[in-house]
Amino acid sequence: MPELPEVETVRRGLAAQVVGRRIERVEVGRERVVRRTSRQALIDGLTGATVVAAGRRGKYLLCPLDTGDELMVHLRMSGRLLVAAAGQERPPHTHVVMHLAGLPAQELWFVDPRTFGEVVVFDPAHVAEQVPELARLGVDPIADGMTRAQFAALVRARSRQIKALLLDQHVITGIGNIYCDESLHLAGVRHDRASDRVTPREITKLHAAIMEVLSEAIESGGSTLADTQYVGVDGVAGWFQLHHRVYDRAGQRCLSCSKGNIVRVDFGGRGTHFCPRCQK
DNA sequence: AAACAAACCTGTGCGC
DNA sequence: TGCGCACAGGTTTGTT
Numbered sequence: 001m002p003e004l005p006e007v008e009t010v011r012r013g014l015a016a017q018v019v020g021r022r023i024e025r026v027e028v029g030r031e032r033v034v035r036r037t038s039r040q041a042l043i044d045g046l047t048g049a050t051v052v053a054a055g056r057r058g059k060y061l062l063c064p065l066d067t068g069d070e071l072m073v074h075l076r077m078s079g080r081l082l083v084a085a086a087g088q089e090r091p092p093h094t095h096v097v098m099h100l101a102g103l104p105a106q107e108l109w110f111v112d113p114r115t116f117g118e119v120v121v122f123d124p125a126h127v128a129e130q131v132p133e134l135a136r137l138g139v140d141p142i143a144d145g146m147t148r149a150q151f152a153a154l155v156r157a158r159s160r161q162i163k164a165l166l167l168d169q170h171v172i173t174g175i176g177n178i179y180c181d182e183s184l185h186l187a188g189v190r191h192d193r194a195s196d197r198v199t200p201r202e203i204t205k206l207h208a209a210i211m212e213v214l215s216e217a218i219e220s221g222g223s224t225l226a227d228t229q230y231v232g233v234d235g236v237a238g239w240f241q242l243h244h245r246v247y248d249r250a251g252q253r254c255l256s257c258s259k260g261n262i263v264r265v266d267f268g269g270r271g272t273h274f275c276p277r278c279q280k
Numbered sequence: 281a282a283a284c285a286a287a288c289c290t291g292t293g294c295g296c
Numbered sequence: 297t298g299c300g301c302a303c304a305g306g307t308t309t310g311t312t
Contacts, residue, residue, distance in 0.1 A: 002305060032289090059306075076306050078290075093290085114289045116306065133307085160282065169307080176305055223305080227292065230305070269285070271303080 002075045004142060004174030005217035005240065006230050007059050010081050013233030014054035014063065017083045018108055022050040022101040033095040033112060036120045036130075045069050045121030046098060058137050058173030065121070072120050072131055073110065079117030082109045083233045095119075108233075137173040141210055142218070146172070151207040155195045162198060163191035164268055166210075175210065178223055178247045181273045183209040185246045185256070190279045191272050216243065223247075246273035254278060 002010070026046045028039040049065040056062065061081075063071040073081060084090075086105035090097070096110035096119050110119050122130035139146050139154070154171050155162070165171055166180045175183070184191055186209035189202050198206070217223060222238030224230050225248070231237050241248075245255045250264035250273060260277030 006305075074306085076288095077304070078306095112289095113291065114304090116288065158281075164283080167306095178305065225305075227304080229291095268283075 002079070002222070002230055003059060003176030003179050004140070004214055005179070005220075006222035006238065007056055007061060007075065007174075008142065008218050009222045009232050009238065010075070011054050011056045011061055013083070014051070014061070014081070017106075017233060018051050018100065019054050019063075020050070020052075023047060023098045023108075024101045025099040027097040027099075029095045030115060032115045033110065033118050034120065036118060037122075042096070042119060042121055046071065056140075057134065057143060058140055058169055059176070060134065060137070062134075064124075068123070069121050070124050072122060072134075074117055075112070076114070076116035076118070078114040078229055079110065079112040080229070080231060081233050082111060082231075082235060083107070084109060136170050138169060138171040140173050141214055142174065146207070146211070148204060148207045151210075152200070152203045155198055155203055155206075159194050159196040161191065161268075162189060162193045162195050162206075163270075163272065165195045167268075167270075172210075174214070177270050177272075178244070179210075179213050179217065181246050182244060183213045185274060185279060186213060188279055191267055191274060216240065246275065249273060 023046045026043045028034055028042055031039050034042045049067045051063050052066050053064050061073040065071060084107050086107055090109060091111055093113040094109050094111045098108040100106045100108060127134055139150060163180055166175050187206040189206055217240040220238055220240035221232060222230060223240040224237035225241060228237060246262050249262045252262050254260040254262055254275040254277060257278045260275045262273055262275055265272050
């Protein structure tokens with residue numbers, strides 16, 4: 001579910017509501033969500049710790065603790081982080097509950113029906129062994145302020161279909177299926193173009209499109225689709241889905257050329273949406 | 281190296 | 297109404 005804008009929205013919610021608070025008690029339901037370590041490791045790592053910051057790299061949430069350890073949460077497809085009043089009825093698939101000290105009495109929930117997501121506390125001194133994928137993440141367009149030159153170098157470095165390259169978290173981190181399709185459409189570039197044959201002019205447009213789509217999606221609180229799976233920590237839905245021009249609009253009129261119809265095809269196992277008329 | 285497919289899970293929406 | 301199938305925001309692993 002969540003891509004960079006949704007994860008950034010959650011990060012901001014954590015910064016506002018959780019940073020500075022101590023975790024008094026931790027409950028772990030399904031052990032699968034703490035599979036990288038163990039139920040006990042998460043409880044021991046979090047109990048008594050205060051969250052000192054809320055960070056993000058790509059789709060990874062990274063929260064340093066006053067113990068020197070760091071909390072990492074990845075929402076994957078269906079994960080949610082919610083701040084709720086203490087004692088409030090928990091939704092199905094609430095796998096981790098962190099009881100926050102102070103008033104009002106609140107809890108931070110990790111909810112995840114599909115349990116692809118995970119929660120882990122790790123020691124930053126041993127990040128290479130404990131969360132090795134962090135070191136392999138590519139440039140984060142927003143956090144790193146990806147420049148056109150940086151982007152051009154990445155696109156030109158290899159010959160890959162452009163959508164596959166944009167989705168590769170080792171190259172650029174944070175873009176997922178929705179924002180990939182939206183960016184390619186805004187730039188007028190087809191998903192299956194060879195990256196090393198994208199022209200300098202198109203690279204400029206695509207870079208601008210990525211930055212614009214991600215920024216506007218963040219300002220819109222992300223995209224909440226029909227299943228309303230994704231919401232911020234306060235339970236509030238995003239509204240960028242109202243601005244989608246291709247994603248989930250198969251068969252509908254293209255909002256750019258207003259002549260073509262949006263087509264949906266399978267590309268690398270992902271539903272891919274584009275306008276054959278204005279994307280070349 | 282790049283392109284696929286499958287795997288990990290549960291829920292929902294659709295056609296019949 | 298019920299059933300079965302397709303499909304879903306992500307990432308890793310293994311195979312051509």
